[in-house]
Amino acid sequence: MRRWNLKPWLFGIITGIMFVFAEVIFNLYPPTAYSFCLTCHARDFVNTIVNLIFKTNYQTTFLARRVLMTTSLCVMIGAFIAARIFNEYRVKRGTHPVLFFATGFIIMITGIVIFGCPTRIVIRSGYGDVYGIVALIGIFLGVLSGTVFLKLLSKMNS
Amino acid sequence: MNMYLSIVLGLIGIVVGFLAQRSRMCFVAGFRDYLLVRDKELLLGLFTFLVTIWMLTSILYSMNILKKGIPEYGDIVVKSQVEIAMIGLNIRSLKVLGDGSGISSLMNNFIILSLGGGWLMGILSTFVGGCVLRQHVLFAQGNMDSLYYIIGFYSAVLVYYNVLARFLVTLY
Numbered sequence: 001m002r003r004w005n006l007k008p009w010l011f012g013i014i015t016g017i018m019f020v021f022a023e024v025i026f027n028l029y030p031p032t033a034y035s036f037c038l039t040c041h042a043r044d045f046v047n048t049i050v051n052l053i054f055k056t057n058y059q060t061t062f063l064a065r066r067v068l069m070t071t072s073l074c075v076m077i078g079a080f081i082a083a084r085i086f087n088e089y090r091v092k093r094g095t096h097p098v099l100f101f102a103t104g105f106i107i108m109i110t111g112i113v114i115f116g117c118p119t120r121i122v123i124r125s126g127y128g129d130v131y132g133i134v135a136l137i138g139i140f141l142g143v144l145s146g147t148v149f150l151k152l153l154s155k156m157n158s
Numbered sequence: 159m160n161m162y163l164s165i166v167l168g169l170i171g172i173v174v175g176f177l178a179q180r181s182r183m184c185f186v187a188g189f190r191d192y193l194l195v196r197d198k199e200l201l202l203g204l205f206t207f208l209v210t211i212w213m214l215t216s217i218l219y220s221m222n223i224l225k226k227g228i229p230e231y232g233d234i235v236v237k238s239q240v241e242i243a244m245i246g247l248n249i250r251s252l253k254v255l256g257d258g259s260g261i262s263s264l265m266n267n268f269i270i271l272s273l274g275g276g277w278l279m280g281i282l283s284t285f286v287g288g289c290v291l292r293q294h295v296l297f298a299q300g301n302m303d304s305l306y307y308i309i310g311f312y313s314a315v316l317v318y319y320n321v322l323a324r325f326l327v328t329l330y
Contacts, residue, residue, distance in 0.1 A: 006181035008203025015174060016210030024223055026166055032225065036174065038290045041167075046315045058319050067163040072294065074168040078175025079298035086180075094302040103282045104310030107290065109318055113326060114275040118185040118289045121276070122204065126211030134269055135276040142280020143189040150284070 003086065019123060030062035033127045037120035039111030041069040175295065184292035186283040271329060 019035040028034055044064035051058055083089040094100070111117050114135055116124060121139065124132030177183075181203070188201040218224040283289050286307065288296065297304035318326075
């Protein structure tokens, strides 16, 4: 098929409308601002399945007791369908396995403590949560430190 | 278990995954691209997302359709119970939003935790090249670096709730 790209501001408008109206229409209520989060929904999904198989009692939120949260799995399915349709699926070998494993590990643990992945932090800031705005400022400072560090590293190498 | 709502959440996921792959959207790359090469396209995407949600929720709060509440507990009452099941701890009265007695009650441990946690997420995400959503999309495109990211992501849930929870809960 011919290439069909989307501008990022259109992504922002479409998904912004979709998340707010999904919460209103389908009553995804007991945690507020919970229509999309990749760390929280993955935590609920894993804990629900482990609770069903091993009969334990790990912590899930109130919404996860009546709904099975399949959000993060379906994001991967949707992106795979898009990559296959427009011929952009290309297997590239991994270069730094340990770095990526450790980063994913630490970001998930931080996300459980902070109550959100970067997407949900932006959603919470829009809803008016003070702690969401503070975390967004923290992300900006972190990206600033990261770029300064990478520039220093490239200067030392050359 | 309500299967109807699971299918709705799954459809939201498929649509977001499709649109994110087509537009190469990332919430951390907005700041990174602006600081390195002054490229404003992804930053504009982040700001339209924020402004759209802000406008819609302001309208819906005033019409009393959307309910206000603390994220993750969903209730305006401050006390809540967080049970950590393996250990049997019951942490009552997790005062995240304070006593409601002014702005000085908001200054507790959770602000420093939010700032520090956000800083950690930002710096690690620039090292690997994208936020969480972008790594999911890259894995679906066939990048095997992101496979290790996803494996670490899902195995951290099990390790946290078995080993680390009793130590990290004292931070609150």
